[in-house]
Structure formats: C-alpha cells, structure tokens
Amino acid sequence: MTALVPSLSEVLARPDIWRGGDFARVTAEPSGHAELDRRLPGGGWPVGALTELFPDTQGIGEMQLVLPWIARLTQAGGRVALVDPPHLPFAPALAQAGIVLARLLLVRPQSEDGGLWATEQILRAGPCGAVLAWPGRLGVVELKRFQLAAETGKTTALLFREPRAAAEFSPAALRLKLTARPGGVRVDIFKSRGGTPAAVDVLLPALAANG
Amino acid sequence: MLWLCLHLPQFSLEALGTTAGMEPASQAGLQVVTGRRGARRWVLAGASDRVMPGTDWGTVQTLHPDIRAVERKPRSEREAMQALAAWAYRYGSELVWEITESELDYGLPCALLWVDIGASLKLFGGLDALLADFDAGFADSGHVGNRGLAPTLEAAALLARLGLSQPVCAAAELPAVLDGLPLAALPLEPKVQDALKAVGLSGIGELLKLPAAPLAKRHGLAFTLYLDRLLGRRPDVRPRFRLPPKYQRRFDLMGDVEHTEGLLFPLQRMTRELGHFLKARDTGLQAFRLTLNHGRASGGKPQPDTVLDLRLASPARDAERLLRVLRERLSRMPLPAPVRSLKLSAEHFIEPPTGQGDLFESRAGDDEAWSQLIEKLIARLGAEAVTALGLIADHRPERSWHLRACDAPPPSPAALPSLSELPPRPIWLIDPPKPLSSAPARIAGFERLEGGWWDGDDVQRDYYRSDVQGSGLWVFRDRRSEGWFLHGVWA
Numbered sequence: 001m002t003a004l005v006p007s008l009s010e011v012l013a014r015p016d017i018w019r020g021g022d023f024a025r026v027t028a029e030p031s032g033h034a035e036l037d038r039r040l041p042g043g044g045w046p047v048g049a050l051t052e053l054f055p056d057t058q059g060i061g062e063m064q065l066v067l068p069w070i071a072r073l074t075q076a077g078g079r080v081a082l083v084d085p086p087h088l089p090f091a092p093a094l095a096q097a098g099i100v101l102a103r104l105l106l107v108r109p110q111s112e113d114g115g116l117w118a119t120e121q122i123l124r125a126g127p128c129g130a131v132l133a134w135p136g137r138l139g140v141v142e143l144k145r146f147q148l149a150a151e152t153g154k155t156t157a158l159l160f161r162e163p164r165a166a167a168e169f170s171p172a173a174l175r176l177k178l179t180a181r182p183g184g185v186r187v188d189i190f191k192s193r194g195g196t197p198a199a200v201d202v203l204l205p206a207l208a209a210n211g
Numbered sequence: 212m213l214w215l216c217l218h219l220p221q222f223s224l225e226a227l228g229t230t231a232g233m234e235p236a237s238q239a240g241l242q243v244v245t246g247r248r249g250a251r252r253w254v255l256a257g258a259s260d261r262v263m264p265g266t267d268w269g270t271v272q273t274l275h276p277d278i279r280a281v282e283r284k285p286r287s288e289r290e291a292m293q294a295l296a297a298w299a300y301r302y303g304s305e306l307v308w309e310i311t312e313s314e315l316d317y318g319l320p321c322a323l324l325w326v327d328i329g330a331s332l333k334l335f336g337g338l339d340a341l342l343a344d345f346d347a348g349f350a351d352s353g354h355v356g357n358r359g360l361a362p363t364l365e366a367a368a369l370l371a372r373l374g375l376s377q378p379v380c381a382a383a384e385l386p387a388v389l390d391g392l393p394l395a396a397l398p399l400e401p402k403v404q405d406a407l408k409a410v411g412l413s414g415i416g417e418l419l420k421l422p423a424a425p426l427a428k429r430h431g432l433a434f435t436l437y438l439d440r441l442l443g444r445r446p447d448v449r450p451r452f453r454l455p456p457k458y459q460r461r462f463d464l465m466g467d468v469e470h471t472e473g474l475l476f477p478l479q480r481m482t483r484e485l486g487h488f489l490k491a492r493d494t495g496l497q498a499f500r501l502t503l504n505h506g507r508a509s510g511g512k513p514q515p516d517t518v519l520d521l522r523l524a525s526p527a528r529d530a531e532r533l534l535r536v537l538r539e540r541l542s543r544m545p546l547p548a549p550v551r552s553l554k555l556s557a558e559h560f561i562e563p564p565t566g567q568g569d570l571f572e573s574r575a576g577d578d579e580a581w582s583q584l585i586e587k588l589i590a591r592l593g594a595e596a597v598t599a600l601g602l603i604a605d606h607r608p609e610r611s612w613h614l615r616a617c618d619a620p621p622p623s624p625a626a627l628p629s630l631s632e633l634p635p636r637p638i639w640l641i642d643p644p645k646p647l648s649s650a651p652a653r654i655a656g657f658e659r660l661e662g663g664w665w666d667g668d669d670v671q672r673d674y675y676r677s678d679v680q681g682s683g684l685w686v687f688r689d690r691r692s693e694g695w696f697l698h699g700v701w702a
Contacts, residue, residue: 057682058700058702059683061701064638067638088639090636090637090638090640090699091601091611091612092602093635093637094600095602096636097638101600104599105585105597105617106597106598107588107596108598109592110592110593118592127584180682
C-alpha cells in the first residue's frame with residue numbers, strides 16, 4: 001500500500017501543482033544576460049510564446065540584447081528568421097557576434113501585409129527556432145494569431161514595436177520597455193506571464209566598447 | 212500475361228479537360244466533340260443523354276441549340292493518354308495504348324489502354340485487391356470507361372468494349388467465354404462482317420469452329436491473324452508505351468476563366484497527373500512551368516501567354532506540394548486577361564532524396580518542413596524577398612556582404628573571410644549611404660578605409676562613430692568630396 005502513496009517531491013513535480021512564490025513552469029531560452037535571465041520567468045525568452053520589445057528609440061541596444069541568444073541558437077544548428085527588419089542586417093557584424101549566417105533567414109517583403117503573413121507562417125511552421133519581426137501596426141487579432149502560431153510551432157517570437165504600442169492590450173507573454181543607459185540598456189519588464197514586473201539594467205559590452 | 216484493358220468511350224471529350232468531373236455540370240453547359248471530314252461534321256462524344264455519337268452536327272444544332280461543339284484535338288488526346296498511362300504504370304510495367312478511328316461507327320475514335328497486371332498480382336495481394344485499387348484510382352482520374360481482363364490484348368479489348376468486366380485469367384477459358392458473344396462485337400471490316408453474316412454465322416463461337424485455312428483464303432490473312440491474336444495462338448507484338456523524357460500537359464478550359472480561383476480546380480487535376488508521371492518515372496522535379504494561354508483579345512489579336520516559372524526548395528514528386536506552390540504563386544498575381552487554356556511542363560528531373568528511416572529522422576523531417584516553408588514564402592513574396600546572407604572578402608562595407616538564395620548550399624568555412632582583425636561593425640547597414648547635411652557632432656573612433664581602384668569603385672573614407680540621443684551611428688567622411696554620410700546604425 002505504501003508504494004501507492006506518492007512522495008512529496010513527486011507531488012511537487014506535477015505540472016498542475018503550483019506553489020506560491022514560485023515561477024510557473026515556463027519553457028524559456030536563456031538570453032545570455034545573467035542579470036536579465038534572473039528576472040524573466042523560466043530564465044529567458046519564453047518558447048512558444050510572444051515577447052514584445054518596445055525600444056524608446058531605434059538603435060539603443062535592442063539587437064545587442066538578443067544577439068547572444070541568436071548566436072547560441074544558430075551555433076547549435078537552429079534556424080532564425082528576421083522578418084521585415086528596419087534596415088539591412090550587416091552580415092559582417094552578425095558574423096562578429098557569432099551568428100552562423102547560413103542558419104539565418106532574411107525575409108523582406110514588399111508590403112506590410114506580406115510581413116505579417118510571413119511572420120505567422122514561419123511561427124506556425126516551426127523549423128525556425130526563433131523569429132525576430134518588425135511588424136508595423138498590429139491589432140489584438142494579429143497578435144492572437146501570432147500567439148497561436150508560436151504555440152503551434154513551438155517558436156520563440158520577438159516582436160520589435162513602436163513605444164506607443166506599449167499602452168495597448170496584448171496577449172504576449174512578455175512585454176519589455178527598453179530605454180538607453182550609459183553602456184547598456186534599461187529593461188522594464190512591465191508584463192510577464194508567470195513572473196513579476198521588474199526593471200533591470202543590462203550592460204551591453206559590445207555597445208559600450210565602441211562608444 | 213494478364214492484360215487489363217480500359218475502353219474509354221468519351222475520351223475525346225475528357226482529353227480536352229472539360230468533363231463533368233472538372234467543373235460543375237450546370238456551369239459548364241453541354242458540350243460535344245465533333246469530327247470533320249470535308250464538309251461533313253458529326254458528333255463523336257459528349258452530351259450522351261441527348262445526342263447519339265455519329266449524329267450529324269447540323270441536326271444537333273437544329274434540335275438542341277444550346278449545345279456547343281468543339282473540334283477533336285488529337286494532340287490533347289495523346290497527352291491525356293500518356294497521363295493516364297503514367298498513372299496505370301503502378302499496376303504493371305508493360306503498357307500499350309491505341310487511339311484508332313473505327314471504319315464501322317462513323318469514324319468514332321476508339322481509345323484503349325492496356326496494362327499487363329500479371330506480374331503485380333502478388334504485390335497488391337491478389338486480383339481482387341488489385342482491381343479494387345484500380346477501380347478507385349480510375350474513378351479518381353476523371354475518366355469514364357469499362358475494363359476487361361484477358362490473357363491476350365485483343366480479347367481484353369473485346370471484353371472491355373462490350374463492358375464485360377468478369378476477368379478471364381487463362382487462355383484456355385477464352386473460347387468458352389467468346390462462345391456466347393455476337394459476331395458484330397468483333398472489330399472487323401464491314402466487308403468481312405457482311406460476308407460472314409451472308410454465310411449464316413451469328414456468334415463468335417460458330418466462327419471459331421471453322422477451319423482456319425479456308426477462312427484465310429476467303430477473307431484474307433489479316434482476318435485469321437486477328438483470330439489467332441484473339442485466342443493467344445500467335446504473339447501480339449505491339450510497341451510498348453515508354454514515358455516521354457519531358458513532361459507537357461495542356462488543358463483547355465470550358466470558357467474564359469477570369470479569376471485565379473477558377474484555375475485551381477483544373478490545376479488540382481493537372482498536378483495529380485504530374486505526380487503520377489513522376490512516380491511512374493521514379494523521379495522528382497525542382498522546377499516546372501505553368502503557361503496561361505489567353506486566346507485572342509476582342510480585337511482578334513493573339514495575346515501573349517503568361518509564363519510562370521516555379522521553383523521548389525528541394526526536389527519533390529508530391530502533387531499536393533506542387534499544387535500548394537502554384538496556389539501561393541497565383542494568389543499574389545492578378546490575371547492580366549481571361550485564361551483559355553493551361554499548360555504544365557517540366558524538362559529537368561531530379562530524384563528526390565528518399566526518406567530513410569535512420570537515426571536522424573527528426574532532423575530530416577525538420578529539413579522537409581524547412582523546404583516547404585521556404586517554398587511557400589518564395590511563392591507568395593518572390594525569391595528576392597526571401598534570402599540568406601553571405602560574406603565576401605572585401606574592405607568596402609557595401610561589398611562585404613551579399614544576399615544568397617536560401618536553398619543554395621552554404622559556403623565552406625575555408626571560403627569565408629576572416630573577421631578577427633575587423634573593428635566592430637554596426638548591426639544595421641544603411642544601403643546606399645545617406646548623405647548628411649552637416650558634419651555630425653560627438654564623433655569618436657577612427658578607421659580609414661581605402662581600396663577598390665582595381666574595379667573602378669574606388670573609395671577613400673574615414674569612418675567614425677557618432678552618438679545621437681543614445682543611438683550609435685556609423686558615419687564616414689568621403690575624403691574626395693569632403694561630404695559626410697550615414698552608413699550604419701548600432702543597435
């Protein structure tokens with residue numbers, strides 16, 4: 001009879017048991033910035049979910065924030081898609097950051113609609129472990145579609161958006177405001193499913209070294 | 212040998228790709244195929260519930276003014292027969308087909324396709340299983356017809372024409388089966404038919420009892436040779452069908468199709484046929500072409516065809532995949548003019564990698580999903596919008612990278628330029644460089660880039676980093692024009 005009674009550790013390992021003060025079990029990919037990972041539920045970028053980033057201006061280190069993770073992903077044989085980036089990604093810089101260029105897909109559609117369509121297709125299909133997209137205006141409907149597609153394809157989706165869109169409702173699992181700081185960037189985690197809101201300063205050596 | 216013969220009475224209509232199976236009957240209207248010899252024109256096939264084949268076209272016009280006539284297209288018939296033969300290839304490697312015009316029935320075309328299924332019985336698990344599979348596949352093909360099974364070509368054709376689908380598996384059984392059949396069923400010259408009738412013969416059985424030599428003397432050697440081939444007493448040597456080296460298939464549409472959605476139904480059938488062809492040849496393709504023919508404009512001027520060249524990320528033979536690529540491509544393209552006919556063609560074939568059940572199966576499945584994704588994206592957005600990045604060993608930033616096709620093999624690591632001595636580069640490149648109206652403030656870091664005199668694109672630039680509102684800009688001063696340019700952004 002005693003064999004049928006589960007031990008406490010077995011009970012706690014069940015996915016439907018949730019303990020207060022504990023992060024919900026979120027599958028995540030470490031971002032490569034230890035101070036940021038400590039604050040993120042699951043310890044990194046959530047897999048199979050949307051993450052929205054709202055840099056207050058372009059070029060404050062938003063790419064440096066995600067590059068270490070992309071480099072690690074491509075080196076491990078994963079694929080990454082960039083959809084409709086604001087400028088041309090500069091191949092030598094990506095290679096300097098350790099990214100395997102052969103594992104990088106660049107999608108630059110003619111129209112905004114094409115970009116939204118491509119983002120959803122890539123998220124849903126699954127062969128890309130990560131999608132970085134720069135969509136224009138997004139409604140809740142599009143975001144929900146992205147969320148569903150990312151769940152289906154078990155893809156990590158990072159959306160770079162205009163700062164004013166931060167005030168709108170969104171089903172994204174993680175929403176981050178980014179502000180410039182000397183030698184790095186301040187990450188304000190204002191929505192985090194399975195975690196708590198927090199703000200953290202992340203040092204970005206690559207950004208600082210040249211500055 | 213066990214020949215399965217298909218007799219296709221409506222083949223000249225079906226070959227045009229406008230059968231009831233292709234489009235809803237109400238929409239298609241009634242259509243007949245006509246033959247023409249001199250001034251005479253008569254119905255060959257179509258609208259069988261209202262018009263008998265062989266009816267004079269003038270009579271049909273008077274009685275049924277709503278029926279439209281289309282001329283017979285022997286070329287379409289050949290192509291359709293090859294497509295059907297490619298499908299039938301799975302039931303046996305020995306195939307024969309014939310489209311003849313019988314002297315008897317007003318020159319009605321008689322389309323016959325034989326396949327030797329004797330060697331495939333075990334593969335399919337017996338005759339019944341094979342026939343069930345065959346019938347299901349044939350019903351799918353959009354053709355109608357009867358099948359006959361017999362050990363000889365002629366006997367199988369005879370049974371198929373008469374609609375006797377009961378298989379006859381051994382040559383010894385043949386005389387007994389033929390015994391009860393009327394003499395008129397034999398495809399003989401009218402002269403011979405009449406002569407036999409005049410002697411008082413009415414059944415095939417009676418004919419077969421007669422000695423061969425006098426028959427040959429009376430009605431010619433060809434007649435007795437036919438009887439020998441019918442009963443398997445003499446080998447029947449006919450050229451076997453071989454799949455053509457190139458693929459080409461044309462479909463005429465019922466009327467003008469103005470929207471791409473209207474093309475999808477015929478394309479579904481066309482890709483299925485192409486899939487059968489590829490499977491029969493045990494190969495695949497990576498590129499194919501769809502040609503849309505627009506007929507003549509209202510002014511009578513022929514309009515140029517629309518040619519769509521389609522590429523796949525990896526060799527494929529799957530009809531669904533081919534159709535998906537076509538659909539994506541058509542969905543982003545408005546038709547320049549109504550479409551009259553479609554042509555699907557392929558010239559180069561590549562064997563697709565076979566899915567081997569190995570240790571890395573999950574990775575193979577991932578590659579498959581990747582190829583399909585790339586195809587889908589390219590079909591909708593165009594190849595120029597879906598690319599990968601590559602490096603080039605060149606000092607000049609605008610020449611140190613290039614866009615490559617996603618499906619091109621990655622360069623070997625040795626071919627890649629070394630980046631270890633290169634100072635840090637910005638993530639975004641502004642291409643082409645944007646002229647700045649004034650010299651930027653707060654510049655730091657200095658790098659002089661020179662070179663390119665050898666290819667006529669000489670640059671002499673001093674690069675700096677400039678910080679504006681927290682963003683790092685990569686700017687340069689052109690040393691000849693003294694102008695400032697923005698060339699990149701750190702992010």
